Amino acid sequence: MKITHHLDDATLVAYAAGTLGEAHRVVVAAHAAMCGDCRTAIRAAERVGGMLLEDQDASAVSDTCRAATLASLDGVTRAVPRRGKPSGELPLPLASVLGERGLPGVKWKTKAPGIAKADISLSPGARTHLQLLRIAPGKALPDHGHGGGELTLVLKGSYSDHTGRYGAGDVADLDEDIEHAPRVDSDVECICLVATEAPTRFKSIWARLAQPFVGI
Amino acid sequence: MTSLVLSMMSSGKSPEPAASVHAELLALVAASKDREAFATLFDHFAPRVKSFMMRKGASAEQAEDLVQETMIAVWSKAALYVADRGSVATWVFTIARNLRIDRLRREKPNQFTDLDDYDAPSDEPGQDEALHRLQEDSAVAQALAQIPHEQRELLILSYVEDLPQSEIAARLQIPLGTVKSRMRLAYRRLKKLLETLT
Ligand SMILES: [Zn+2]
Numbered sequence: 001m002k003i004t005h006h007l008d009d010a011t012l013v014a015y016a017a018g019t020l021g022e023a024h025r026v027v028v029a030a031h032a033a034m035c036g037d038c039r040t041a042i043r044a045a046e047r048v049g050g051m052l053l054e055d056q057d058a059s060a061v062s063d064t065c066r067a068a069t070l071a072s073l074d075g076v077t078r079a080v081p082r083r084g085k086p087s088g089e090l091p092l093p094l095a096s097v098l099g100e101r102g103l104p105g106v107k108w109k110t111k112a113p114g115i116a117k118a119d120i121s122l123s124p125g126a127r128t129h130l131q132l133l134r135i136a137p138g139k140a141l142p143d144h145g146h147g148g149g150e151l152t153l154v155l156k157g158s159y160s161d162h163t164g165r166y167g168a169g170d171v172a173d174l175d176e177d178i179e180h181a182p183r184v185d186s187d188v189e190c191i192c193l194v195a196t197e198a199p200t201r202f203k204s205i206w207a208r209l210a211q212p213f214v215g216i
Numbered sequence: 217m218t219s220l221v222l223s224m225m226s227s228g229k230s231p232e233p234a235a236s237v238h239a240e241l242l243a244l245v246a247a248s249k250d251r252e253a254f255a256t257l258f259d260h261f262a263p264r265v266k267s268f269m270m271r272k273g274a275s276a277e278q279a280e281d282l283v284q285e286t287m288i289a290v291w292s293k294a295a296l297y298v299a300d301r302g303s304v305a306t307w308v309f310t311i312a313r314n315l316r317i318d319r320l321r322r323e324k325p326n327q328f329t330d331l332d333d334y335d336a337p338s339d340e341p342g343q344d345e346a347l348h349r350l351q352e353d354s355a356v357a358q359a360l361a362q363i364p365h366e367q368r369e370l371l372i373l374s375y376v377e378d379l380p381q382s383e384i385a386a387r388l389q390i391p392l393g394t395v396k397s398r399m400r401l402a403y404r405r406l407k408k409l410l411e412t413l414t
Contacts, residue, residue, distance in 0.1 A: 009403045010396035014381055017374040018313040022321065043301055044407055049313065050306025051356045052375045058263030059270060065280040066258060069287050073251065079293045123321035149382070175393070 003035050005170035011151070012038065016045030021128030023195035026120075027151040027171070029093035030193060034169040090155070094193060097122070097130070103191075106132060112209035114139040133192045135159070140183035142208045149197045150174065157190030159183060234260070238304035239297075246294035257304075258287050265312050272316065272378040282319065286312045359409035367402035370395065 007015075007028060014020045015028045032038045090102055097120055099105060108116040114136030122130055135141070137157075151173055158167040161180035166172055174180070184190040241257050244250035262283045269279035289311045297307050360368060373379045373387070381399065385392040 008396070009400040010381065013371075013374065013399050013403050017371075017378075018317055019374055019378060019380045021380070025317075043306075044410070045403060046310055047302050047306045047356050048360070048371060048403075048406060049309040049375050050303050051360055052372065053261075053264055053268055053309040053312070054305040055357075055360075056264040056267040056271075056376075059266040059276075059279070061262045061266055061283060062280060065284055066262070069258065069262075069284045070251070070255065072284075072288060073249075073254070073291050076288055076292045079289075079296060125321060 001034060001169045002167070003037075003169040005164065005166055005172060006035065007031060007038050007041070007171055008173040009041070011173050012041050013045050013048075016042055016049055018049075021149075021195070021197065022122045022126040023128035023130035024149070024151050026093055026097055026122075026130055027153050027193055027195040030091040031153050031169070031171045033091035033093055094155075108132075108134060111206045115141075115209060127197075129196045129198065131194050131196075133190075133194055135184045135190045135192075137184050137187050137189065140181055141205055143179055143181040144205050149176070151195045153193045155191045155193055157184060157186035157188045159190050159192075160185045235303045235305065239299055242290075242294050242297055242304055245291060246297070254287075254291055257290060261290070261305075261308050262287055265308065268312065268376065269316065271376050274316075282312065282315055285315050285319075289315065355410050356406065359406045362409060363402055363405050367398055367405065370398050371402055374399070 011020070011024075011028060015025065020028065028038075028042075032042055090098065095102060106118045106120075108118050110116045116134045118132045118134075120130040120132065122128070132155075135157075151171060152166075153171045154166045154168050156168055158165060158170075159182040160166070161182040163172070163174065163178065163180060165185065166182075167186075238257065238260070241250075241253040244253035245257070265283045265286050266276075266279045269282045270276065274282065286308065290308060293311070297304065301307075360371070370384060373384050374381070379387065381395045382392055385395045388395070
């Protein structure tokens with residue numbers, strides 16, 4: 001897999017700091033699972049966190065907390081690495097939110113001919129939104145802008161827009177002022193994982209898809 | 217605990233950086249469930265993790281809960297620590313960060329997957345590599361001291377105060393784009409300083 005589109009440095013830092021919303025965290029982690037460069041970059045950003053932790057003033061920890069921690073050690077089982085790819089080709093961070101059945105278990109909703117989406121459920125309190133898009137070869141989404149804070153990871157197939165070509169493993173981490181009209185240019189369907197800040201983000205796109213002139 | 221580690225901790229005549237002592241202590245916890253070594257790590261990290269959590273808005277009680285969870289994870293995961301990926305402090309930071317994230321969404325505990333879960337384990341780092349990494353971490357400290365105030369402020373708001381970039385923009389009354397570009401500058405500057413300092 002040749003990855004050419006990576007995470008923005010500002011996104012890496014937000015991920016390392018732990019301030020990204022849940023949906024975005026899944027997309028970042030899924031890309032990082034496929035991309036050694038971004039893993040290295042995230043580790044560099046995490047070192048800043050290590051430094052800032054080391055730099056904290058010490059708050060006195062109660063004797064109760066210390067004693068309780070030490071007393072509970074005997075009952076603790078040693079962690080083993082959770083490695084492996086439970087659901088075939090899916091990156092682990094995505095597999096773990098999709099559940100046991102992986103992609104085949106996803107319930108797709110057709111939004112227009114050749115275009116389907118599926119919502120992925122997150123924590124009840126999650127304020128971000130995660131969905132899968134499945135788009136047939138040759139199909140395009142209507143020209144649309146980005147409210148900012150939108151992350152798209154290609155899982156299968158590829159699409160192109162004026163910012164470039166995005167294949168499996170590539171992530172589109174675009175500035176809010178970019179408008180694009182992505183068109184699937186692979187001869188297989190294109191499946192993308194998309195994190196947005198608002199669940200209503202795609203409403204206007206679906207509305208426009210329902211109009212007769214789209215979907216050429 | 218080995219006499220080597222004890223002498224490093226008490227002698228004071230060879231001022232070993234704390235970071236290398238932590239790695240030694242953690243290795244003892246991993247190899248022989250050394251409780252004394254663990255207690256020393258607890259006494260160093262627990263008060264810092266507590267402060268860290270309180271700055272993110274946790275009450276003292278919640279912070280101590282997270283301290284306990286973090287330190288128990290340090291005990292149970294000690295053997296998974298890979299020295300050439302970063303210092304013990306960085307590793308503890310990621311554990312504490314992930315536990316806090318999981319805590320915030322406890323209603324549906326999708327366990328937070330971490331880089332270590334899918335990054336292929338590297339071979340045991342050689343002495344040189346581990347040492348290099350430690351030098352790099354003290355270089356991060358130096359580098360942090362060298363970046364412009366406005367960039368350091370952003371890093372603290374983000375890593376310590378836990379503010380998303382949009383909220384940082386609102387608090388500082390600057391555009392989100394400016395927050396992002398300052399964040400990129402801070403990160404790139406730190407990376408560059410690390411390269412020249414090591
Ligand atoms: Zn990447």
